[in-house]
Amino acid sequence: MFHPQGPTFWELAQQCLSSTERGYDLLAPKFDVTPFRTPDFVIEGLARCLGPPQSVDDGLDLCCGTGAAIPLLQTLCRRRVVGIDFSQGMLDVARSRLTTSVSATPVELLHANVLDMTFDREFDLAITVGSLGHILKRDEPRFVQRIHAALRPGGRFAFVTSTMPPWWSRRYLLSRAFNGAMHIRNLLVRPPFVMFYLTFLLPDVARLLESHGFKVAVHDDVYPVPFQELRVVVATRK
Numbered sequence: 001m002f003h004p005q006g007p008t009f010w011e012l013a014q015q016c017l018s019s020t021e022r023g024y025d026l027l028a029p030k031f032d033v034t035p036f037r038t039p040d041f042v043i044e045g046l047a048r049c050l051g052p053p054q055s056v057d058d059g060l061d062l063c064c065g066t067g068a069a070i071p072l073l074q075t076l077c078r079r080r081v082v083g084i085d086f087s088q089g090m091l092d093v094a095r096s097r098l099t100t101s102v103s104a105t106p107v108e109l110l111h112a113n114v115l116d117m118t119f120d121r122e123f124d125l126a127i128t129v130g131s132l133g134h135i136l137k138r139d140e141p142r143f144v145q146r147i148h149a150a151l152r153p154g155g156r157f158a159f160v161t162s163t164m165p166p167w168w169s170r171r172y173l174l175s176r177a178f179n180g181a182m183h184i185r186n187l188l189v190r191p192p193f194v195m196f197y198l199t200f201l202l203p204d205v206a207r208l209l210e211s212h213g214f215k216v217a218v219h220d221d222v223y224p225v226p227f228q229e230l231r232v233v234v235a236t237r238k
Contacts, residue, residue: 005033019191020134024065025089031066032093038068038130042160042230045222046127047072049232050158054078060123060150062114063131067094074105076125084110084117115142119150126150126157132200140200144212151237157214162229163202172198202231209235 007015007030015023024031031037046069050056057080059073064083073081085091091109098107115135126147135143147157165172175197186192206216214235223230 005030007034016185016193017189018193020194021086023193024087028066028087028089028093031090032068036130037066040068041223041227043069043072043129045230046129046158046160046232047075048222049219049234050076050125050127050156056124058082058123058125060084060119060126062126062128062147063134064094064109065090065130067097067109069127069129070094070107071099073125073127074099074107077105079105081105081107082110082123083107084112084114086111086113115139115146117146117150119146121149121152121155123150124152124155126155128159132159132161133196134194135200136194137199140205140208141212144208144214148212148214148237153237155237157209157235157237158232159200160230160232161200161202161205162231164198165229202233205233209233213238 007027011026011030015026018026027034027036050072053075054077056076057078059077059081061067061069061073061081061083064070064085065087067083070081070083083091083094085094088111091111095109098104151157165175167173179196179198182193182196202218206218209216215238217234217236219232219234222232
C-alpha cells in the first residue's frame with residue numbers, strides 16, 4: 001500500500017480479518033514500507049530527549065515490532081537492550097536487522113504480550129513507538145503498572161503522543177472514521193483486531209502515569225511544523 005513493495009489490497013484485507021497477532025505476522029515482511037511504520041523523524045525526536053550515547057545501563061523497547069527504535073536504544077544503553085512484541089513475524093524481521101558488531105550493545109528479543117510482563121526493576125529506560133493504539137482503554141492501567149514494575153527507581157518511560165485534535169480537523173475526522181470502521185469490524189469478526197487512533201493522549205495519560213507513581217515531563221517543542229502537535233512524554237518512576 002502506497003509503495004510498490006508494500007502489501008496489496010488483498011494482503012491488507014487478510015491482515016484486517018485476522019487477529020491482531022496473526023495480522024502482524026502476515027504484514028511483517030512488508031511492514032517497513034507501509035505508512036504504519038513509525039517515521040524516523042519521530043524516533044529521532046524522541047532520542048533528543050533521552051540523553052547522550054551510553055548514558056543508560058539497560059533499555060526496554062515495548063511492542064518493538066520490526067525494531068525501528070532498537071538502534072536508538074543500542075546507542076543509549078551500555079549493557080543490554082530487550083525488545084518485546086507479541087508478533088513472532090515482526091520479531092523475525094527485527095532479528096534479521098540487528099546490529100551485531102562487537103561494539104554493539106547486545107539485544108534480546110522476546111515473544112510475549114507487554115500486558116503480561118514480569119520484569120522486576122530490571123531497566124533504566126523503557127520506550128515505545130507507534131504501538132499505543134494497540135492498548136485498549138481498559139488495559140491502560142495494567143500497561144502502565146507493568147512498565148512501572150519493570151523500571152528501577154529513577155527509571156524513565158518515554159513515548160510520543162499529542163493532545164486531542166479539534167473535532168473539525170482532518171486528523172480528528174479521519175481517526176474517528178477509522179476507529180468506527182474498526183469497531184464495526186470487531187462486532188462482526190472474531191477474534192478482534194485491536195488498533196485505534198487518538199489513544200493515550202494528554203492530559204489524561206499524564207494523570208494516569210502520575211497515579212501509578214511516575215513524575216511526568218512533557219516536551220512540547222521537539223517537532224517542527226506541521227508536526228508541532230506531537231509531544232515527547234518522559235515519565236520517571238519515583
